[in-house]
Amino acid sequence: MPELPDVSVFKDYFDKTTFKKKIERVEVFEKRILKGTSEKELNKSLKGNFFKKSDRYGKHLFAEIGPDVGLDIHFGMTGDLEHIDDLSKIPPYTRLLFVFQNGEGLAFEDQRKFGHISLVHNFDELISQNNLGIDALNITAEEFLEIIHAKKGKIKSILMNQSLISGIGNLYADEILFQAGIHPKSKGNQIPEDIMKKLFSTMNKVLKTAIKYVAKTDDFPPDFLINHRKENEDCPGSCGKIDIIKINGRTTYFCDACQELY
Template identity: 30%
Template sequence: MPELPEVENTRRYLVEIGLPGKTIALATIGWANTVKHPSLEDFVLDLPGGTIQKVARRGKYLLAPLDTGQTWVLHLGMTGGLRIHPRTQPPPAMVRHTVDFTDGTQLRFIDPRKFGHLWLVDDPAQATGKMGPEPLSEDFNDAALALVLSNRTAPIKALLLEQHIIAGLGNLYADDALYRAGIHPERPASGLSPEEISRLRNSIVQALEHSLSQYDQSRRDHWPDPPFGLSPWLIPRSPDAPCVRCGSGTMEQVKVRARTTFYCPVCQPPTP
């Protein structure tokens, strides 16, 4: 379940371990469906020779522009993870794809469920599609959030998961943000007051930044092989667990758009 903090953690890992500047020698794809563009044949033909200029992130996508002018785009899906090791080091379990560099190191794409995707494109938008504002950027303000939520009757939780509304949130951080904000996940989005929208925006930022700071510490503690485990979030994710926010409620579990959703009925009442 890599969401924005996990993908950003991966980006920082890749930068710190020195991916920018490496030149690709060989791409080995173990599951053809992972490559979305161009064809598998063209992907493995065109990627080698490129030198990585930098590693950027847009939502949950990692963007690695090459000196060829094309951009190598990676999405970790639900179970994806990336590691760079010397090619001679035994690979971790569940490595689906590898990319060898000319300096003797190798990127390992670990992905048990094969939901990850790769692209090689001229324009990153070919891979990412239309994306909403980055929640940790200046573009993400109360007015912008209010605008995209207006006239939407869908549950607020469902909209938080749409990448063209806000980039980078997934199931866990959507729940965590709503929990921090004290907003019921099934409230119709258009029914939120300006105060609630402001609280929600702040809560999204806090949830993400809290997690990012934990990942920064974890990378320092475990360098050069930080663990894949998820950073602990505030919201208890088990039914009937005591609410750590109000201390009196017990967590409820429901499905919102087929996604497991937790909330505290006391902190997050169904009506304002």
């Protein structure tokens, strides 16, 4: 689930639920989640401190603790955050728990254990360590065009490549290409300039709209592809039927009638 809009929502939730709360300890229930650190080291860095501020970059959440220490939180496929009032009621799939001195907690849940949490020195280190390209909501039109025109691969693969542009996953890649009227198999270097500009503005529009709806896809406007992800479903543009193909091994939904192949 967690792509850029979801992580943006997690950031707001994180800020709201950790603000001004002193960290008493960190409990790790699943070591696999930790990358390059340990429960002991985490506690050493966090105990007695506060989360000062957070930032989102791509699909990552950066939680700053001190001038030279912070957390890199990645939500994998099933990661989620849940604030806890009662520490005796820890949600299922809690892999790590921040315990605050006021008796509250924040659970990092992750059913499939693909998420991870690591210690980083700062925001820049998070970006370089994960080899992340420019954030999808901060990239300029010029940078966007340049990156995509330099690639001969399929546009959907390019959009999903976190080291080129970071934040877009399978779901939103399909949505953006659908709304921009571009076939997902189009080659990056063959998309005309004006279509590229449309793709850029569509990417911004889709991501911002998703954030506006708190990434709750059920509430998205009916002309979005997102709630029509079924084979043979009518295209929201009522021009044809939704097709399914595989790109990069990922299920891809699109409308052959309104998405042009370049």
